[in-house]
Structure formats: C-alpha cells, structure tokens
Amino acid sequence: MAKYEVTKTIDVRGEVCPVPDVETKRALKKMKPGEILEVLIDYPMSKERIPETVKKLGHEVLEIEEVGESEWKIYIKVNG
Amino acid sequence: MGVIEEAFLGIVFGLIFGIILQRGRICFNSAFRDVKLFKDNYLMKFAALVIGLQILTFLFFAQMGWITLNPKPFNWVGNIIGGYLFGMGMVLAGGCASGVTYRSGEGMTTAWFAAIFYGLTAYATKAGVFSGWLKWISKFSVTVEYTEGLYATKSGPTLSSLFNINPWIVGIIFAAILFWYVFGTKTTERSTKLNYKIAAVILAILAPLAWMSSAASGRNYGFGITGGWINLFKGFLTGSSLNWEGWEILGIIIGAMISAKLAGEFKLRMPKKPITYLQVMVGGVLMGLGAVTAGGCNIGHFFTGVPQMAISSLLASLFFILGNWTMAWILFGRE
Numbered sequence: 046m047a048k049y050e051v052t053k054t055i056d057v058r059g060e061v062c063p064v065p066d067v068e069t070k071r072a073l074k075k076m077k078p079g080e081i082l083e084v085l086i087d088y089p090m091s092k093e094r095i096p097e098t099v100k101k102l103g104h105e106v107l108e109i110e111e112v113g114e115s116e117w118k119i120y121i122k123v124n125g
Numbered sequence: 126m127g128v129i130e131e132a133f134l135g136i137v138f139g140l141i142f143g144i145i146l147q148r149g150r151i152c153f154n155s156a157f158r159d160v161k162l163f164k165d166n167y168l169m170k171f172a173a174l175v176i177g178l179q180i181l182t183f184l185f186f187a188q189m190g191w192i193t194l195n196p197k198p199f200n201w202v203g204n205i206i207g208g209y210l211f212g213m214g215m216v217l218a219g220g221c222a223s224g225v226t227y228r229s230g231e232g233m234t235t236a237w238f239a240a241i242f243y244g245l246t247a248y249a250t251k252a253g254v255f256s257g258w259l260k261w262i263s264k265f266s267v268t269v270e271y272t273e274g275l276y277a278t279k280s281g282p283t284l285s286s287l288f289n290i291n292p293w294i295v296g297i298i299f300a301a302i303l304f305w306y307v308f309g310t311k312t313t314e315r316s317t318k319l320n321y322k323i324a325a326v327i328l329a330i331l332a333p334l335a336w337m338s339s340a341a342s343g344r345n346y347g348f349g350i351t352g353g354w355i356n357l358f359k360g361f362l363t364g365s366s367l368n369w370e371g372w373e374i375l376g377i378i379i380g381a382m383i384s385a386k387l388a389g390e391f392k393l394r395m396p397k398k399p400i401t402y403l404q405v406m407v408g409g410v411l412m413g414l415g416a417v418t419a420g421g422c423n424i425g426h427f428f429t430g431v432p433q434m435a436i437s438s439l440l441a442s443l444f445f446i447l448g449n450w451t452m453a454w455i456l457f458g459r460e
Contacts, residue, residue: 059394061219061235061401062155066163067457088233089390090150093315098163115392 049107049120052080058087058116065091066098069121073104076123081107084119092117126342128366134338135369139376140383141331142348143227147381148388149324150317152224153423154215157449162457165313170306171321172427177303178329179432180296183347186333187275188293195345196281196435197420198266207262207419208426208441212448214411215423216456217404218243222350222412222422226374230381232393239405239412244354246413248362251355255414262418277345284434295434318388332429335373342369349425350374351416419444 055072057065069084076082086092096106099121107120126134145151149171156168186192215221218239220228225243228236249255269282275292276283284299285292336347349370356371367375385391396402416422419441421430427445430438 056397059235059396061233061396061405062152062224063158063162063457064219064396087392087394089388090152090155093150093317094159094163094165094167097313097315098165101164115390 048110049081049083051083051120052076054083054085056085057091058085062088062090063094066095069095069099069119070102073099073102073121073123078123080123082121082123084121085112085116086119087116089115092119095119131342131369132367132372134342135367135372136376136379138331138335138338138348139373139378140380141376142328142335142373143230143377143380143382144384145319145324145327145331146223146227146377147231147384147390148319149321151324152220153427153445154219154221154224154449157212157446158216158453161450162453165315166310167313167315167321170312171325173303174307174322175325175328175428176432177300177307178325179332179429180300180303180434182329182333183336183432184275184293184296186336190274192333192336192340193277193345194275194280194433195277196283196433197426197430197437198268198281199435199437199440200262200266200420201440202265203262203418203420204437204440205444207415207417208444209415209448209451210411211415211419211422211441212445212450213452214243214408214413214415214448215445216449216452217408218412219405219408221424222354222416223377223424223428225409225412226350226354226377227381230378231385232382232391234393234395235401235405238402239409240354242406242409243351243412243416244358244409246410247351247417248355248358248413250414250417252359259417282436284436284439287436292434299434332432339369339373344369346425347429348373349421349429351413351422351425354413355417415448 057068104124105122110118156172159165160169187194225236225239229240268279285295332347353370353374356368359365360367426438426441
C-alpha cells in the first residue's frame, strides 16, 4: 500500500512558519543517501517553499501528494 | 463621509488586500527571514518591487493632488528600539502584522493568539498601562515644515527633505535601485498561485487608492495594521465606533477567509506542542509594544512609509530586519 519505502516521517501540521521548513531540513541532515523522508504538512506556503529549499540542498522531491483538505505529503529522497 | 461609507470603503479595500496577501502568501516576516535562513529571496523581491512601484504611484497621486503624503515623524529612539522589538516579536509570533492578520482568516489558530496579544498590547502602549513609555519616547519625535504641496505641512523628514532634492529625483533613483535588485539578480523559484510581480503591481495601484478613501474619512494615511487593531480593541472594549483602518482589518480577515476557502486552503490549524501558543503570545506582546514604540509596523512603516522615503520608516524597517534576523538565529539558525 505504501507508495515509497519511507525511512522516516515527520508530521509538521499546524506548526507556525517556518517550523515545517526547519524541521524538514533538520531531519534530512540526519539521514543517509537513498533514504526517503515523508513530510506531512497542512500549510499551502510550505508546499511551495519546502520543495525549493530541498532541491537547493541537493535532494530529490519524489512527489507532493494531496491527502486531504489542505493537507499534503511531500516525499523526499536523500542524496549524498 | 458618513460612517456607512467609511465602513464600506475600509472593508472593500481590506477585502482586496486580504485576498492578495493570501493568494500571494505575502508575509514580511518570511521576506526578511528567508533571505538569511534559507537563502531564498522570493518574497524579498516582492517587497522590493512593491516598494519601488509605490514610490512612483504615491508621487504620481500626490503630484495630481489626489493624496497628500504624510511621512511619519522621525524618532530615532522609538524607531530603533520599537523596530528591534517588533522584528524579534514577529519571528516568535510566526508572522508579521499583516501576516498574523490574514492568517487568522485562513484558520491558523496560533495567528489568532498572536493577533489578539499584538492588538491588546498595542492598545495598552497607545492609551493604557504602557502609555507613559510612549509619552517619554514621543519627546524624541522630529517633524519638518513642508511648503510644497506633495507633503502634509507638518510631517516627518524624508530622503528628499534631508538632502533638499526634488522628491521625484530621489524617488526615481531609489526605485531604480530596487528595480535593479528585482530584475538584475537571480530570483529563487517558487510555484505560487499568484506570482509576486502581479501581486506587487496590483498592490502598488491599490495602495494610493486606499489612501484616497482613508483620507476622505479623515485619516490621512494609506494601508496600516497596528492602528486598525488598536481601533478594533477600542471599539470592542469601550464601544467606540470603528474607523477606516479598523474596518480594513476586518476586511483583510474576511478576504483571506474567502480566498482560502475558495482555494481549499481553509483549515483550523493547531500545533501539536501547546507551548507554541505561549511563544506566539509573547511574540504578539513584543509586536504590539514594538509597533507603537516605532510608530508603525511592517505595513505602516515598511509597506506604506518606505515608499514615501520617510527616514523614520527606513530606520524602523532596518531594525525590523535586524530584530527578525536575531530571533530567527536564536530559534532556528544555530545548527
């Protein structure tokens, strides 16, 4: 059922700006290349800004999946 | 102008402002912080563009005699201390003055608490328990006498009055520097529903029109947030009638709510750690105290004051940014 083999999940729904971005960055830092991070968000600005920050760090955004009313999951593959 | 027209115009301009803020995800707290924290200049480009354009639209409207510019008094003590407190407060609150206002309409419950404490503390600084502080700060206020028609006779100094150069010349140079930054340097990509350039053009035209309607109601200034929240709380607690700016705040909240609802982005958002509520309340207190001490917030000073080239607004904005960077570094920057 799982789309990706997710290594780690962080749930940052409801957090104030820019906690979702910062938590994503912190989680990615601790992960190894090839692992997949799943980020649960509910703020539209996070959906637009997190992928850009992640790409700049050299990681790959696999998918931004809409999972409910103003809720999304971002799947990020960690690169070396 | 009657009270009905005043309420109607305040609400209508607030509504449009709220829709643009929501669609454009415009938050000055993010604009200041992201350049430092994420090396992301998307919203800073918006800020630079809308200020550059407003320099020109404000001067044009003033030249045509449709508005009288009213730069805020220069108060180096208030601008610096208040600006720094406000800058730190907005990071704790998770949004600037306009940010917490429009996010209240999107269902962000932390923004409600930030906005309430911001408004209450602003009111307390203006007319309540902290008014002695404001009275002391006011001693440092400096205004100048203007003889030419673009500016209100007794208002704050501007770059143009300081150097004694025609405001159009200073304005065009200032705007040109900002446009060079916007179009001449690389912009961080972002897939938004409302591109920052379109948002900036709409707001640069909307702002002087809002000013005209506000001035017609007896309040000679453009968009503002802090005064509006003070007015709302005064109305709520003492039963006084609302002014243009108070209605504008209600318009922003309602506009953002409608806009978010239509886009499927309205949701009651609550953080998992309850301590976040405490953080945003402290942030709100600092914002309220800071904004009134500085003589304005990121809208009154940065968005509306810098385009008038007011020295007060430039100095306060510099300290909004320094306060923002300080608190962002304390909370998120030490890795």
